[in-house]
Amino acid sequence: MTYDLHIHSCLSPCGDNDMTVNNIVNMAALKELDVIALTDHNSSKNCPAFMKVAEEAGIKAIPGMEINTAEEIHAVCLFPTLDAAMDFDSYVFSMLPPVKNKPEIFGDQILVDENDEPIGTIDTLIITASGVSLSELPDLMKQYGGIFFPAHVDRSANSLLAIMGGVPEDVDFPFYELYHVGLYDEIMEKHPLLKYKPWLHNSDAHYLWDIAEPDRQLDKRIEEFLRMKKIL
Ligand SMILES: [Zn+2]
Ligand SMILES: [Zn+2]
Numbered sequence: 582m583t584y585d586l587h588i589h590s591c592l593s594p595c596g597d598n599d600m601t602v603n604n605i606v607n608m609a610a611l612k613e614l615d616v617i618a619l620t621d622h623n624s625s626k627n628c629p630a631f632m633k634v635a636e637e638a639g640i641k642a643i644p645g646m647e648i649n650t651a652e653e654i655h656a657v658c659l660f661p662t663l664d665a666a667m668d669f670d671s672y673v674f675s676m677l678p679p680v681k682n683k684p685e686i687f688g689d690q691i692l693v694d695e696n697d698e699p700i701g702t703i704d705t706l707i708i709t710a711s712g713v714s715l716s717e718l719p720d721l722m723k724q725y726g727g728i729f730f731p732a733h734v735d736r737s738a739n740s741l742l743a744i745m746g747g748v749p750e751d752v753d754f755p756f757y758e759l760y761h762v763g764l765y766d767e768i769m770e771k772h773p774l775l776k777y778k779p780w781l782h783n784s785d786a787h788y789l790w791d792i793a794e795p796d797r798q799l800d801k802r803i804e805e806f807l808r809m810k811k812i813l
Contacts, residue, residue, distance in 0.1 A: 582804060582813075585609065585793035586618040586643065587657050587732060587758065587783030590627045594688035594708055597788045601697035602631040606638050608792045616799070616813065617792075618643035620657050623677060623707045625670035626692055632663050633695040643812055647732055648673060651714040655732040655739040657758065657783075658722065661811040669725040676712035677705055715741075716752055728810050733760035733785060734775075735768050748774040756803050758783055779803050 588605055589596035602619075609617045617640065619631040628644035635642030644666035645659045660666040681704055682690055690703040713721065718729050731741040734757050741748070741757070756779045759765065769776050779800040784793040807813040 582615040582799040583613065583793075583795035583797060584616045584781070584799045585614055585784050585786070586616070586645070586659065586781065587620050587647065588617060588786045588792060589621055589647070590619055590631070591689065591691040591693065592621045592624055592627045592703070592707070593787065594622075594682060594684070594690050594706070595787055596621070596688070598689055598691060599789055600787065601693050602627060602634045602695065603697045604789055605631070605792070606634045606640060606642070608789050610638050610640055612792065613795050614640070614793065616641040616643065618645040618657070618659055620645040620647040620659075621707070622647055623649055623673050623709075623711055624703065625660075625666040626703065628663055628666050628670075630693050630695045641813070646670065646673065648713060648718070648729070649708065649710050649739065650718070651710055651712055652744055653710045653739055654715050654741050654744050656715065656718060656729045656741075657732050658718075658727050658729045659807070659812050660725065660727040662726075665726045669721070669727060672721075672725075673711055673713060674705070677707065678709050678712075680706045680709055682706040715745075715749070719753055728755060728807070728812065730754055730781075731757045733758055735759055735761050735764050742768070742772060748772055754778075755806050756780055756800070760785065
């Protein structure tokens with residue numbers, strides 16, 4: 582399966598305003614990706630429109646979120662149903678500090694409908710660290726029926742390896758995301774625990790042209806795991 586399981590919409594302040602749900606789905610369809618996920622920072626609020634548009638386009642879509650944990654670690658959460666994603670969205674929203682977005686500094690946080698029409702904005706800044714710690718995620722995912730994987734573990738900011746200094750032994754995760762695939766050997770040498778887990782390479786697209794090319798196949802172990810969790 583070709584895939585891109587880490588895409589931001591115009592709801593993420595750092596996401597381009599052209600990252601509307603139709604633009605994302607159409608670009609993924611154009612690239613003939615088999616499965617895509619919408620994963621805005623600390624929010625799933627554009628997922629209802631995203632799921633509708635993807636269904637009409639006949640492309641497999643997963644509702645998700647890229648949570649920013651209390652430790653400032655980014656992790657991508659994926660859910661089997663829109664309801665599960667929206668329940669988790671409500672919980673995470675309640676765990677955000679009451680900091681207002683300043684669109685002129687951080688960017689717009691635009692909610693859209695299935696026609697890409699803006700239907701509102703979120704006033705609370707959604708890119709801050711939430712009150713959810715990394716060690717709580719496994720239990721929370723059990724509770725909400727989702728799964729999570731650490732995002733871009735090799736990046737110097739907001740990543741598991743940069744912030745924890747290594748792979749924590751007390752937090753289990755089924756697979757992880759690499760951003761700089763060329764660094765694989767170097768990372769495995771430093772963090773041999775990761776060798777035993779499958780990984781994936783998403784785009785983390787904030788602009789339409791960043792959406793993944795259909796040149797990556799989802800690791801069979803990840804595909805099976807997602808099917809078992811009814812996410813695929
Ligand atoms: Zn991130
Ligand atoms: Zn991201």
